[in-house]
Amino acid sequence: MDQAVCCYRHPDRETGIRCTRCDRPICPECMVNASVGFQCPDCVNESSRHTAAPRTVAGGTVAADPFLITKILIGLNIAVFLLVQAVGDRLVYDLGLYAVCGNDPFGQHGCIGVAQGPDQWYRLITSAFLHQAVLHIGFNMLSLWWIGAPLERMLGRARYLALYLVSALGGSALVLLLAPSSLTLGASGAVYGLFGATAVFMRRMRYDMRPVLILLALNIVFTFTWADVSWQGHIGGLVAGTAIAIGMAYAPRERRDLVQWGTTAAVLMVSIALSVIAVAQVTS
CATH class of the missing domain: 1.20.1540.10 (Rhomboid-like)
Known part of the structure; x- marks a missing residue:
């Protein structure tokens, strides 16, 4: 009999879905839609940290209120x-x-x-x-x-x-x-x-x-x-x-x-x- 696979963040929840980036098992609560499949919250956060912040024409930081x-x-x-x-x-x-x-x-x-x-x-x-x-x-x-x-x-x-x-x-x-x-x-x-x-x-x-x-x-x-x-x-x-x-x-x-x-x-x-x-x- 195969051993049950549980979410890496919620060990009490069985799942058949894995993160497309790190291959860790994730439950429906932890699934984040990606361009292909789903990603885990940790991979999403890691990706956002490496994404360059938008810049103005002069190289300044784009603000929520530009005025x-x-x-x-x-x-x-x-x-x-x-x-x-x-x-x-x-x-x-x-x-x-x-x-x-x-x-x-x-x-x-x-x-x-x-x-x-x-x-x-x-x-x-x-x-x-x-x-x-x-x-x-x-x-x-x-x-x-x-x-x-x-x-x-x-x-x-x-x-x-x-x-x-x-x-x-x-x-x-x-x-x-x-x-x-x-x-x-x-x-x-x-x-x-x-x-x-x-x-x-x-x-x-x-x-x-x-x-x-x-x-x-x-x-x-x-x-x-x-x-x-x-x-x-x-x-x-x-x-x-x-x-x-x-x-x-x-x-x-x-x-x-x-x-x-x-x-x-x-x-x-x-x-x-x-x-x-x-x-x-x-x-x-």
Whole structure:
């Protein structure tokens, strides 16, 4: 008489089915449909561990919500805007970007803003989340959603967030270098970095670039013709975002992470160096 064959995971259950990969006996509860026959849970789990995770165009991890970072950035900007409306202009001067040194009415020399000391350098980032006017934040947040959301899905969360923040720093660096005494605020520098990155990736994937180039040209005209617009912040963000995107879009596959993050780090260091030089000029 043949000895009864039992499931390897449930020894009390007889079975005539075996895993097509490892040939172990499996009961109906343990059977997992495969392209041919059935597999056991252990073989299925082992196979899934060796399956490469899906990647974005730039090599990032595909997320369940491809627009999460954009939503968070918009939420932070709106939250700070509402806080400014509740607290008043004091918060604008506490978070805004400027660097000024001079004598007060009593002849005492002093510095304010970023020039006041290293503990004020947070302004290079906080100013990019700061808005006073409804039209200002409305335009920036609409642009962030229209341009940022598709770009986040293309890059993945980490690369997209790095692009956004370093573009903001690039805009702040050029403001400090060329217009340090002007109180500057807004997400425009970071958004212009996203514009530049979008143009780079559309070029890389051979899409029709006319729509984004027309939109970018209109925004640049707006930058230089509209009153009270910081063209330094816009151009600084645009240059930083474009440079980072070139590194991300054209990085060779075998050294992709190294080139992408190396380019981002290089733009970050240049932005910091320009900021240091700018503050040194103000305080000298």
